[in-house]
Amino acid sequence: MSFTVPRNAPSFNNPQRVVEDHIWGSTAVARGPNSKNGSGGGILGTGLFENRNALPMYKDKPYAYPPSHRRRPLWRRKRTFGFGLIVISLLYYFGAFQKHHETATSSWGWLTSSSESGKSKDWLHRRQRVVEAFELSFDAYSRYAWGYDEFHPMSKKGRQMTPKGMGWIIVDSLDTMILMNLTSRVTHAREWISNSLTYDQSQDVSTFETTIRMLGGLLSAHYLSNEYPTLAPLSDDDEGAPGEDLYLEKARDLADRLVVAFDSPSGVPYASVNIGEYKALPAHDAGGASSTAEATTLQLEFKYLAKLTGEKDFWNKAEKVMEVVDNNAPKGGLVPIYINPKTGEFHGSNIRLGSRGDSYYEYLIKQYLQTNKQESLYLEMWDETLQGVRDHLVTYTEPSKFTIIGERQSGLDNLLTPKMDHLVCFMPGTIALAVTGGLTEAEAKKRGPWTKKNEADMQLARELMHTCWGMYKYMATGLAAEITYFNIADPPLPESAPHQAPADFDPDPEAEWRKDFDVHAADVHNLQRPETVESLFYMWRITGEVKYREWGWEMFKSFMNYTAVPDGGGFTSLSDANKIPPVTRDNMESFWLAETLKYFYLLFSPNDLLPLDKIVLNTEAHPFPRFDMGPILSTGWQRKPKTVDTTAA
Ligand code: DMJ
Numbered sequence: 001m002s003f004t005v006p007r008n009a010p011s012f013n014n015p016q017r018v019v020e021d022h023i024w025g026s027t028a029v030a031r032g033p034n035s036k037n038g039s040g041g042g043i044l045g046t047g048l049f050e051n052r053n054a055l056p057m058y059k060d061k062p063y064a065y066p067p068s069h070r071r072r073p074l075w076r077r078k079r080t081f082g083f084g085l086i087v088i089s090l091l092y093y094f095g096a097f098q099k100h101h102e103t104a105t106s107s108w109g110w111l112t113s114s115s116e117s118g119k120s121k122d123w124l125h126r127r128q129r130v131v132e133a134f135e136l137s138f139d140a141y142s143r144y145a146w147g148y149d150e151f152h153p154m155s156k157k158g159r160q161m162t163p164k165g166m167g168w169i170i171v172d173s174l175d176t177m178i179l180m181n182l183t184s185r186v187t188h189a190r191e192w193i194s195n196s197l198t199y200d201q202s203q204d205v206s207t208f209e210t211t212i213r214m215l216g217g218l219l220s221a222h223y224l225s226n227e228y229p230t231l232a233p234l235s236d237d238d239e240g241a242p243g244e245d246l247y248l249e250k251a252r253d254l255a256d257r258l259v260v261a262f263d264s265p266s267g268v269p270y271a272s273v274n275i276g277e278y279k280a281l282p283a284h285d286a287g288g289a290s291s292t293a294e295a296t297t298l299q300l301e302f303k304y305l306a307k308l309t310g311e312k313d314f315w316n317k318a319e320k321v322m323e324v325v326d327n328n329a330p331k332g333g334l335v336p337i338y339i340n341p342k343t344g345e346f347h348g349s350n351i352r353l354g355s356r357g358d359s360y361y362e363y364l365i366k367q368y369l370q371t372n373k374q375e376s377l378y379l380e381m382w383d384e385t386l387q388g389v390r391d392h393l394v395t396y397t398e399p400s401k402f403t404i405i406g407e408r409q410s411g412l413d414n415l416l417t418p419k420m421d422h423l424v425c426f427m428p429g430t431i432a433l434a435v436t437g438g439l440t441e442a443e444a445k446k447r448g449p450w451t452k453k454n455e456a457d458m459q460l461a462r463e464l465m466h467t468c469w470g471m472y473k474y475m476a477t478g479l480a481a482e483i484t485y486f487n488i489a490d491p492p493l494p495e496s497a498p499h500q501a502p503a504d505f506d507p508d509p510e511a512e513w514r515k516d517f518d519v520h521a522a523d524v525h526n527l528q529r530p531e532t533v534e535s536l537f538y539m540w541r542i543t544g545e546v547k548y549r550e551w552g553w554e555m556f557k558s559f560m561n562y563t564a565v566p567d568g569g570g571f572t573s574l575s576d577a578n579k580i581p582p583v584t585r586d587n588m589e590s591f592w593l594a595e596t597l598k599y600f601y602l603l604f605s606p607n608d609l610l611p612l613d614k615i616v617l618n619t620e621a622h623p624f625p626r627f628d629m630g631p632i633l634s635t636g637w638q639r640k641p642k643t644v645d646t647t648a649a
Pocket of ligand 1: 529595619620621
């Protein structure tokens with residue numbers, strides 16, 4: 001398919017950038033919800049300077065506000081005034097030159113001038129670019145597919161997944177819009193949720209996807225709108241406005257329908273639920289087995305709901321799954337990717353941290369953090385698992401020695417397959433989060449104890465982050481493939497082997513490092529996935545190393561350059577990200593709005609927006625608060641004693 005980089009998406013490497021910024025900015029808004037009620041004004045209307053005044057104040061810290069003139073002492077105002085007079089005189093004498101200079105460095109000029117040359121980076125400006133990409137995406141969806149669950153931005157069409165729709169994109173995006181302070185869009189979404197969203201539809205839905213995206217989206221909207229009432233503020237006092245518990249009421253209604261999934265003989269949830277009939281259904285394949293990751297990635301959501309409602313049943317059902325999984329005594333803490341809801345036993349022996357396995361590991365450590373480190377058994381399980389990953393899955397590539405996490409497709413006693421789904425790239429960030437609990441590395445060291453294991457885990461996180469970034473650098477568009485293979489030694493090098501990958505990715509097409517990477521023709525698609533920018537966000541917050549922000553910015557530019565749809569159409573997944581121009585796929589995933597753009601936004605935000613030691617983000621990037629279990633909730637199970645396996649494969 002032929003493809004030209006659309007005019008409305010800027011080339012970030014191009015000297016014509018100022019002009020293109022203007023075009024990009026001006027196309028996005030026209031019929032977005034903001035233009036309707038005037039509170040947001042769209043991209044051009046919320047240009048950089050104007051929008052500064054709309055930037056959120058977190059905990060009364062006006063990050064982006066210039067100091068107020070009204071509060072300045074008189075002497076300072078005089079001095080400024082005097083300085084201004086001098087500048088005006090100079091401008092008068094050097095008129096033409098000065099005019100040109102202003103154009104190059106004012107609102108849009110930062111990308112091509114100082115920031116791009118690396119002299120003075122302005123992360124809030126970069127963050128504003130992310131907001132604009134979000135607005136462009138969401139407004140295209142609003143124009144062409146409002147209320148639909150899917151959005152196909154090239155054909156400008158929507159499609160429902162259920163008879164009346166689930167609000168898939170609207171609900172998944174809601175908390176990103178709250179964080180970005182996009183008030184009128186939140187109001188529009190909220191109206192739709194209040195007036196049009198119903199779960200009273202006879203339709204099978206995925207237990208996991210509906211929980212992480214819809215239940216998670218509603219719960220985090222509830223949390224954020226209470227925790228940060230100045231962000232996208234509600235006007236509930238207005239007559240006819242939806243009530244303040246709208247998100248929680250919808251979440252409760254949905255959860256009551258989803259919770260039937262847990263009513264299996266073992267307590268392991270079935271893969272699907274008919275939400276209209278409150279009826280659970282086993283998966284159609286794998287002998288009715290559920291994906292292990294799916295069964296074990298519902299806990300943060302149902303536990304938070306239990307905390308909010310006081311309904312312990314949600315808690316009990318969610319935690320029971322963890323007990324059943326752990327009773328299988330997985331070797332090295334590594335779980336096969338299927339589990340049978342009838343028996344509670346694993347099905348098959350395929351072990352990977354990619355699809356169907358990934359978020360089991362993620363939710364171990366996040367459950368520990370969610371309840372303020374009161375449930376130490378989840379930390380134990382995480383620690384066992386990470387040791388298992390080192391012993392059985394970590395190896396190094398040839399000849400450059402990148403660190404990878406491979407797969408054991410026929411169990412731990414059989415071959416290591418040197419393959420990483422993009423999904424595995426949640427690991428570097430999650431490992432770092434586990435080490436510090438969300439504190440910065442420096443603060444964690446200061447508070448101590450800082451162990452050799454902590455040091456080694458941070459090292460592993462850094463090395464894996466580097467490899468995940470390499471997966472982007474390897475591709476022609478700078479956007480990673482869905483799956484990357486690697487060249488490894490036979491037998492694979494053990495985790496203890498000396499290794500030192502090159503620090504930089506030489507852009508030469510013949511560069512040595514490229515020999516270590518391999519992308520198969522079937523895997524060249526890019527689905528706008530978040531895992532790498534998710535990890536960059538954690539790595540930046542925890543290590544404070546600016547290179548992670550820089551990598552994120554480079555990745556963001558690749559998305560802008562290669563996935564934008566012409567005529568303000570938003571952004572699309574790619575069928576081939578290894579060609580220039582790329583082959584487009586005509587689909588915008590809801591996690592583009594819920595996760596990928598949210599993580600870019602957070603990566604470029606000040607660190608006390610959603611402080612990492614106070615919250616947990618669910619696997620769909622929906623933030624929930626950490627909490628104490630209190631008198632009602634408690635851990636209802638204990639681990640059976642078992643020997644921890646530390647044998648290297
Ligand atoms: C999201 O729905 C979640 O991040 C999930 O854990 C994995 N798949 C997608 C994004 O890639």
